[in-house]
Amino acid sequence: MSWGLVSTTVLEVDTDDGLLVVKAGGTPDRHIGREISAHERWTAPWVRCGRAARMVFADRATKLVVTEYLPGRLVLGTAASSRLDVYEQAGALLAQFHRQEHVVDEGYERSANTKTLRWLAAPHRIGPDVAGRLRSMVEGWPTPTATLVPTHGDWQSRNWLADDIGVVKVIDFGRAAMRPAGEDFERLAVREFLRVPGAEQAFLRGYGEDPREEDAWFRRRVRAAVAVAVWAFHVGDDCYEAEGHRMIAEALGRFPVRSMRSSATSSRSWTG
Numbered sequence: 001m002s003w004g005l006v007s008t009t010v011l012e013v014d015t016d017d018g019l020l021v022v023k024a025g026g027t028p029d030r031h032i033g034r035e036i037s038a039h040e041r042w043t044a045p046w047v048r049c050g051r052a053a054r055m056v057f058a059d060r061a062t063k064l065v066v067t068e069y070l071p072g073r074l075v076l077g078t079a080a081s082s083r084l085d086v087y088e089q090a091g092a093l094l095a096q097f098h099r100q101e102h103v104v105d106e107g108y109e110r111s112a113n114t115k116t117l118r119w120l121a122a123p124h125r126i127g128p129d130v131a132g133r134l135r136s137m138v139e140g141w142p143t144p145t146a147t148l149v150p151t152h153g154d155w156q157s158r159n160w161l162a163d164d165i166g167v168v169k170v171i172d173f174g175r176a177a178m179r180p181a182g183e184d185f186e187r188l189a190v191r192e193f194l195r196v197p198g199a200e201q202a203f204l205r206g207y208g209e210d211p212r213e214e215d216a217w218f219r220r221r222v223r224a225a226v227a228v229a230v231w232a233f234h235v236g237d238d239c240y241e242a243e244g245h246r247m248i249a250e251a252l253g254r255f256p257v258r259s260m261r262s263s264a265t266s267s268r269s270w271t272g
Contacts, residue, residue, distance in 0.1 A: 008032065008174065012069065021053065021070075023174075025063030031174030032063040034153075038173035039067070042100055042150045051093060051169045072161030072169050080162040081192070084202040089168040090160060091206025098149040098181050098211075108146040108180070109219075113138050116223045124230040125241070130248065134226060141219055148178040155184040157192055181211040186224050190247055222251045 007026030012019060025032035039055035046052035053067035075081050116138050120131055152159070153175025161169040193200040204210055229244025 019069030020056065021067050023065045023067075029063050032065055033060055034176050035065050035173045036060060038150075038176035039065070042097060042176065043173065045096055045100070046093065046170060050167075053171070070161060070169055070171060072163040072167075075157040075160040075162050075168070078162070080166070081157050082196050083166070084196075084198050085166065086157075086160070086162060086168055087192070087196070087199045087202040088206035090155075091203040091208075093168065093170060093206075094152070094155060094184055095207045097152065098184070100150050102147050102149045103178060104145055105148050105178075106145050107143075108148060109141070109216075110143040112219075112223055113141055113143065116226050119226050119230040122230055122234070124233050126226075126229055126245070126248065130252070133252065134222065134248070137222065144216075146180050146216070149181050150176065151179040151181070151184045152176055153179070153184070154187065156187040180216065180220070182213070182217055183220055185212060185217075186220055189221070190224075190243070218251070221247070225251055 007029050008031055009024045009026075011022045011024075013022055023032060023035065036055070036058045039058070043052045043055075047054045053070040055065060055067050057066040058064065073080070075086060080086050117135065120126070120135050120138075124131070126134070152170070152173065154172060159170065159172045161171060163169065188200070188203065193203070225244055225247030227244075229241055229248060232238075232241035232244055
């Protein structure tokens with residue numbers, strides 16, 4: 001049941017009490033701890049209405065989490081992935097998740113910039129000129145305060161289920177963390193929103209608003225593109241790496257002048 005790119009094993013187990021899903025993390029795994037925290041802090045509203053599985057056992061030390069089995073089929077790769085009502089439901093579910101709490105963080109943007117520079121300093125196959133341009137851009141970005149909310153971290157159709165009557169449910173909280181709300185839009189923006197006409201509009205109807213501020217959204221897109229290209233190279237996923245390179249080209253080609261001018265102006269006015 002796992003995707004095979006991280007050191008997590010996922011098993012479906014038939015017990016006297018019904019089907020359970022067991023997740024076990026390997027030595028380098030960081031996802032199980034996040035999954036446990038998400039179930040402890042944020043999934044309750046979804047569990048109550050049958051949109052997420054209930055956690056029945058967890059052990060952080062051994063990196064083990066057990067949940068009830070959640071009926072449904074993955075939306076990814078099925079007819080449901082083209083249905084606009086699925087995206088409207090997904091938007092409404094995400095809004096409910098995001099509204100649970102928020103915190104203002106003065107260091108989030110600075111930390112995110114630093115992480116992107118670390119990615120660029122690691123081995124990768126980004127062209128030298130492009131890498132240099134990215135590095136200069138990130139170094140010149142402002143570091144404003146950010147409002148963080150509970151985010152799923154991998155919000156896309158491969159982590160949604162649809163049951164026999166079309167009700168959307170949510171799985172896999174291994175990347176859940178406090179982040180800006182717009183970050184849960186990023187993976188949809190480079191996949192489903194491009195592939196399915198009307199999906200973005202339907203999603204926003206469900207969500208109720210668009211939380212993506214233009215400059216912050218551009219910074220997020222660039223950071224995500226770099227992270228995808230470098231991480232995928234490290235794990236040997238050529239297709240995902242190619243997606244990262246396409247994301248970089250799109251970001252740099254679409255916003256080069258505006259982003260540099262905006263960053264310079266914002267840097268002069270930022271006093272924090």
